[in-house]
Amino acid sequence: MDDLVKDALESKATRAAIVDAAEIRFHEEFRKACERNACGQYNTNWMGPPAIGPIGQLAGMVRKYKQGLLFQTVHPVSGSFDLKGMLEGKKIHEQVFRDLLKKIKNKYDFEDLLPLNAGCCQICPKCAYLDDEPCRHPDEAVSSLEAYGIDVVALEKSVGMPYHNGKNTVSYVGLILFKEKEAANKRPTGARDQPLRSDKGKQPTEKRT
DSSP: HHHHHHHHHHTTTEEEEEEGGGGBOHHHHHHHHTTTTTTSSSTSSSTTTTTTOOOOHHHHTTTTTTEEEEEEEEHHHHHHHHTHHHHHHHHHHHHOOOOOHHHHHOOOOOOOOEESSSSSSSSSSOOOOGGTTTOOTTTTTTTTTTTTTBBBHHHHTTHHHHHHHHOEEEEEHHHHHHEOOOOTTTOOOOOOOOOOSSSOSSSOOOOOO
């Protein structure tokens, strides 16, 4: 597993570590922040709530994995109100995440992967969810640690990774859970249990807020 950490660092992650999935904690409070539309994207994306499903269901999916690669990118900003710097850091983090995920899919023969990024999926300028259509890129779409209700601070702490990285910095985190193949149960590399549904499971008359 040391190779995975090395791959993350070579992909420009600032820090990386292998985590035990059993150490992942889930809290409804993080989902409630989504429901309060703290990020401004609630009910707009297949990879975010409510479309992604309840935390209990998502936690069950995570428990299917034994380990994951946790990595962090740290970026300089001019201050706590430097929105431009934060967005630029997020853009860089997104590229690191995509490059690393591609490398893992190509290099390793894992049975299954569950990648979770920082923030809502941004593959499409406008998610098909808003048009009542199925996800256009189910093999590329990813959900977030926040949407899954994962306690990121506790997870970082479990491997000695700092949550705060000093004054005038912004940090983003990604997690790629993986399941190694068993001899009697082989599947194509990159297969996922991500809940990509074409039916939102709600009445057509329900209004979005």
